[in-house]
Amino acid sequence: MAQTKELSIVLPCLNEELTVGICVAKASDFLKKHKVNGEVIVADNGSTDRSVEVATRNGAKVVHIEEKGYGNALRGGFEAARGKFIVMADSDDSYDLSNLMPFLEKLREGYDLVMGNRFKGGIKEGAMPWHHRYIGNPVLSFIGKLFFKSPANDFHCGLRGFSKSAVEAMNLQTTGMELASEIVIKASILGMRTTEVPTTLSPDGRDRPPHLNSFRDGWRHLRFLLLYSPSWLFLYPGALLVLLGGLISVLLFFGPVDIGFRYIDFHTFIAAGSLTYLGLNMIAFAAVTRIYAYRHGLLPRRPRLFSLYKYFNLETGVLAGVVLSILGLLLMGRAILLSSNFNQIGFDNSVRLVFGGALALVSGAQVIFTSFVLSMLGLNVFHTGQSKKRKK
Numbered sequence: 001m002a003q004t005k006e007l008s009i010v011l012p013c014l015n016e017e018l019t020v021g022i023c024v025a026k027a028s029d030f031l032k033k034h035k036v037n038g039e040v041i042v043a044d045n046g047s048t049d050r051s052v053e054v055a056t057r058n059g060a061k062v063v064h065i066e067e068k069g070y071g072n073a074l075r076g077g078f079e080a081a082r083g084k085f086i087v088m089a090d091s092d093d094s095y096d097l098s099n100l101m102p103f104l105e106k107l108r109e110g111y112d113l114v115m116g117n118r119f120k121g122g123i124k125e126g127a128m129p130w131h132h133r134y135i136g137n138p139v140l141s142f143i144g145k146l147f148f149k150s151p152a153n154d155f156h157c158g159l160r161g162f163s164k165s166a167v168e169a170m171n172l173q174t175t176g177m178e179l180a181s182e183i184v185i186k187a188s189i190l191g192m193r194t195t196e197v198p199t200t201l202s203p204d205g206r207d208r209p210p211h212l213n214s215f216r217d218g219w220r221h222l223r224f225l226l227l228y229s230p231s232w233l234f235l236y237p238g239a240l241l242v243l244l245g246g247l248i249s250v251l252l253f254f255g256p257v258d259i260g261f262r263y264i265d266f267h268t269f270i271a272a273g274s275l276t277y278l279g280l281n282m283i284a285f286a287a288v289t290r291i292y293a294y295r296h297g298l299l300p301r302r303p304r305l306f307s308l309y310k311y312f313n314l315e316t317g318v319l320a321g322v323v324l325s326i327l328g329l330l331l332m333g334r335a336i337l338l339s340s341n342f343n344q345i346g347f348d349n350s351v352r353l354v355f356g357g358a359l360a361l362v363s364g365a366q367v368i369f370t371s372f373v374l375s376m377l378g379l380n381v382f383h384t385g386q387s388k389k390r391k392k
Contacts, residue, residue, distance in 0.1 A: 008083030043077030071179035121198030241279025317371025328361030
């Protein structure tokens with residue numbers, strides 16, 4: 001639909017007859033007061049009360065979204081919006097829809113995403129549960145800023161603005177409350193200009209509990225943050241396990257080590273080797289998920305991992321895996337040859353040979369199989385990228 005407005009104010013709605021009319025009226029008054037060419041859209045998600053009637057009576061354009069979910073409702077509202085800019089809010093009268101100029105001014109300046117910050121603007125008494133205010137929102141916002149380097153300090157503020165072109169470029173996919181995180185994450189990944197403005201939060205005007213489920217929706221947000229950051233989920237912890245576990249394993253392979261207050265021996269060797277193999281698997285998962293996400297459009301930017309193809313390809317991966325596997329077979333073979341004389345070499349040394357050999361063997365096999373998987377996933381994408389460079 002062609003854009004004919006400057007601003008669309010989108011309100012998702014599910015059984016909000018007590019407050020949706022107030023929200024629409026405030027939004028409409030804002031547009032009139034500041035002479036903004038705009039519209040108010042209520043994205044109804046299957047209300048069974050009088051919400052649609054109340055919204056229509058107060059001048060809103062109502063679009064019906066059949067697929068259930070907060071994210072589905074908002075995405076339907078965004079699609080129906082005719083404005084160059086979009087401001088989204090809730091229909092529970094908790095946000096100040098009469099004070100949207102700070103958002104519109106930033107959008108007019110060229111920002112792609114303008115986030116509200118309730119902690120800077122003010123949270124009125126009773127507006128936010130204590131565990132949301134002091135635990136949930138700060139923790140999830142901190143993780144989001146750490147993972148994605150976003151300037152937003154209130155990841156889950158429901159009042160935010162963005163350009164229509166920006167939200168289309170985000171290609172939003174989520175259906176529930178995690179849409180709030182998806183918008184901020186994709187804006188960061190795509191390098192969009194993001195800023196924030198203070199906004200207030202008031203107690204909502206509903207006579208029923210909110211649709212939000214603290215623990216369920218909190219987990220959905222956290223899960224989404226982790227799934228969109230394979231580096232933090234797999235790569236960094238995996239690399240740490242390989243580094244520490246591998247170092248300890250190598251030291252203990254040659255004998256017990258005095259760490260000051262006690263000796264550590266083959267028991268620690270087994271534990272450290274197991275952690276090393278776990279870390280190796282996590283690094284493999286990080287590489288596979290990065291390429292898979294890029295090929296299926298989940299990550300819009302080409303992973304830096306592809307630059308490693310200059311130095312690490314299928315052949316080098318297979319060669320490294322074969323060397324590790326041969327080393328493992330040699331160690332296990334030596335243990336077999338000495339099996340008739342375990343009393344002479346000692347139980348602890350026999351364990352080192354057997355476990356060390358098994359660890360090298362399975363690690364080599366892991367490197368070989370991962371090399372084949374990465375080659376199958378990344379070969380076409382890599383060569384396509386190289387072809388484009390040559391054409392330029």
